[in-house]
Amino acid sequence: MSYRTGAISLLLFVIAVFSVKAASAVVYSLPELPEPSRYGNILIDRTATAHGVKAVSFSHWTHRTRFTCRVCHEELEFDMAxxxxxxxxxxxxxxxxxxxxxxxKLAFKPEGNCVYCHNGDIDFRGEDFPAFSQDLPPDEFGNQIDWSEMMRRGQVQPRRYLNEKPPVATFDKSLTLEAAWGRIPPAVFPHKEHNQWVDCDTCHPDLFNIKKKTTEHFSMDRILKGEFCGYCHMKVAFPMNACERCHPGMKR
Ligand code: HEC
Ligand code: HEC
Ligand code: HEC
Ligand code: HEC
Ligand code: HEC
Ligand code: HEC
Structure with a gap:
């Protein structure tokens, strides 16, 4: 072992033993987070400005209070991109x-309401966010509200479908995913909490194998590039900064 790799593994060992929180600062560079009201907001501009109208604003937090992910990303076939x-x-x-x-019927129609969508403003209706979030269970990152706890308390009851009723998910096992490195508290993956938002085939087989610990290249580096868990947990679900929500053993 060279001096350099020796030093690095010692550093990692020290971090792993004494300060997992510091590991986030040293080993992983996490993307900067937007304002809580803006987390999960997007501007769609595949064709809009090229046709002389402003880009379309869309906010996940307003929509996911009323509809689960599967309504849009399965039933209505929007890509998760x-x-x-x-x-x-x-x-x-x-x-x-x-x-x-x-x-x-369900929401405002296009005619006469162009500017509600075509406003080019990623913060559209951001001023409504404080009133929306004030009595909801707090969280540290992302929208700074705990969506899973809101579901458990019944504070949001998003619809599971518009027209085609999906089968009820019966597989609700919580998996303990031991990290490849020693001394790193394992990650937990609860199927139950995910099934209420997404379908099995959002994850299987494209993102994950249907057998524990068989998905290749399943590591934090890749997750932080937006793969695997990072597919949702960088953009819409709580972000990767929340180490202890996935690694409960990393309590500070
Ligand atoms: C519910 C939201 C919504 C409303 C309301 C809306 N649009 Fe759009 N519009 C979109 C989306 C989404 C796109 C796709 C944008 C993209 O991919 O860049 C789009 C695309 C467009 C385009 C690009 C060319 C095309 O047809 O795809 C034009 C022009 C346009 N809209 C005009 C209008 C006008 C005029 C109104 C008002 C009468 C309007 N839109 C109302 C969501 C909306
Ligand atoms: C009301 C519809 C709707 C709902 C509900 C919805 N989404 Fe989306 N989502 C969209 C649209 C529209 C896009 C953009 C698609 C495009 O431009 O091709 C998008 C994009 C995304 C992206 C890419 C974002 C980025 O910044 O790259 C992710 C990840 C995503 N959604 C995850 C989710 C998750 C997880 C949920 C449930 C918690 C959810 N969505 C609920 C409509 C929805
Ligand atoms: C599954 C149903 C559903 C789909 C799909 C959907 N919306 Fe909505 N949207 C709603 C409802 C319900 C509201 C709230 C009621 C209202 O404002 O009329 C809303 C509100 C909005 C608002 C008002 C501001 C806000 O966030 O409350 C905007 C802007 C908007 N939607 C844009 C879009 C765009 C753009 C798309 C497609 C990319 C889209 N929506 C797809 C149901 C939907
Ligand atoms: C949000 C993503 C996601 C969804 C949705 C999801 N799974 Fe999984 N599933 C995983 C992950 C991650 C693993 C572990 C993969 C690994 O460790 O390589 C897994 C593993 C499994 C396993 C193997 C368990 C074991 O002990 O080896 C089965 C069986 C499974 N899933 C079935 C399902 C079914 C059925 C559904 C729908 C009801 C579903 N999954 C929905 C992410 C998901
Ligand atoms: C397809 C999107 C998606 C993928 C992929 C995904 N999640 Fe999630 N996850 C969600 C959503 C949506 C929630 C609800 C909470 C939120 O939105 O912040 C959630 C919640 C959670 C929770 C909180 C459960 C609770 O009871 O508080 C944990 C832990 C979690 N995810 C771990 C993981 C892990 C580990 C992976 C990768 C193996 C993963 N997730 C992959 C969408 C996803
Ligand atoms: C959305 C869930 C999630 C979050 C948030 C998360 N991790 Fe992970 N982490 C995982 C999963 C899944 C693995 C891989 C487990 C496996 O190998 O099966 C992992 C693995 C690891 C490993 C082992 C090395 C590797 O690349 O596999 C370390 C170290 C680690 N995480 C540290 C952190 C730190 C520090 C944070 C906070 C900055 C964090 N994690 C946040 C899910 C998460």
Whole structure:
């Protein structure tokens, strides 16, 4: 072992033993987080500005209080990425994509309301966030509200489907995922808490194998690049900064 790798493994060992929190600062560079009201907000501009209208604002927090992820990302077939789904404004008027709800019945219709969507403002309606969040269970990062606890308390009851009733998920095992390194408290993966938001095939087989500890390259480096857990836990679900929510043994 060279002097350098020796020093690095000693450093990692010291970090692992004495300060897991410090490990986040030293080993992992976490992306900077936006304001809580803006976490999960996106601007869609695949075609909008090229057609002379402003980019479309969309906020996850307002929508997920009313609908689970699966409604949009399974039933309505939006990609879990920005500017990928080929949404045309004609589709919307025909009742597809945003138009499945923005039809004047479930939510405002396109006609006469262009500026509610085409405003180019990633903070659109951000001023409503403090009133929305004030009595909700607090969390440290992301929207700074604990969405899982809100579900347990019944403070939000998002719809599971619009038209096609999905089968009830019966597999609710919580998995303990031991890290590849010694002394790192294992990560937990609770199926139950995920099943209420997403379908099995959001994760299996594309993100994870259906057998514990068989997914290749399943490490924090990759997760922090937006793969595996980071697919959702960097953008919409609580972010990777919340070490102890996934590694309960990392309590400070
Ligand atoms: C009302 C519809 C709707 C709901 C509900 C919804 N999403 Fe989305 N989501 C979208 C749309 C629209 C996009 C952008 C798609 C595009 O531009 O191709 C998106 C994009 C995303 C992205 C990519 C974001 C980025 O910044 O790269 C992730 C991750 C995501 N959603 C996860 C979730 C999760 C997790 C939930 C449930 C907690 C959820 N979504 C609920 C409509 C929704
Ligand atoms: C419910 C939200 C919503 C409303 C309301 C809305 N749009 Fe859109 N519109 C979108 C989305 C999403 C796209 C796709 C944007 C992209 O991918 O860049 C889009 C795309 C467009 C485009 C780009 C070309 C095309 O057809 O795809 C034009 C032009 C447009 N909208 C005009 C309008 C006008 C005019 C109104 C008001 C009559 C309006 N939109 C109302 C969501 C909306
Ligand atoms: C599954 C149903 C559903 C889909 C799909 C959906 N919305 Fe909404 N949206 C709602 C409801 C319900 C509201 C709140 C009621 C209202 O404002 O009319 C809302 C509100 C909004 C608002 C008002 C501000 C806010 O956040 O409360 C905007 C902007 C918006 N949606 C944009 C979009 C865009 C853009 C899309 C497509 C990319 C979309 N929505 C897809 C149901 C939906
Ligand atoms: C949010 C992502 C996600 C969803 C949704 C999900 N799983 Fe999993 N599942 C995982 C992960 C992560 C593993 C462990 C993979 C690994 O360690 O390589 C796993 C493992 C499993 C295993 C193996 C368990 C064992 O002890 O070896 C089964 C069986 C399974 N899932 C079934 C399901 C079923 C059925 C559903 C739908 C009801 C579902 N999963 C939904 C992420 C998910
Ligand atoms: C497809 C999206 C998605 C993926 C992939 C995903 N999660 Fe989640 N996870 C969620 C959502 C949505 C919640 C609800 C809480 C929130 O939104 O902040 C959640 C909640 C959790 C919770 C909190 C449960 C509770 O009871 O408080 C833990 C722990 C968790 N996830 C761990 C993981 C781990 C570990 C992985 C990777 C093996 C993973 N998740 C992958 C979407 C996802
Ligand atoms: C969304 C859940 C989640 C969060 C948040 C999270 N981790 Fe992890 N972590 C995991 C998973 C899953 C693994 C891999 C377990 C396995 O190998 O099966 C892991 C593995 C690790 C490992 C072992 C090395 C490796 O790359 O596999 C270390 C060290 C670690 N995490 C530290 C942290 C620190 C420090 C934080 C906070 C900055 C953190 N984790 C936040 C889910 C998470």
């Amino acid at each position: 920005v500017g990928v789904t080929e949404i045309g404004c004609d589709d919307i008027k025909d009742g597809r994509y945003c138009g499945a709800c923005h039809n004047g």
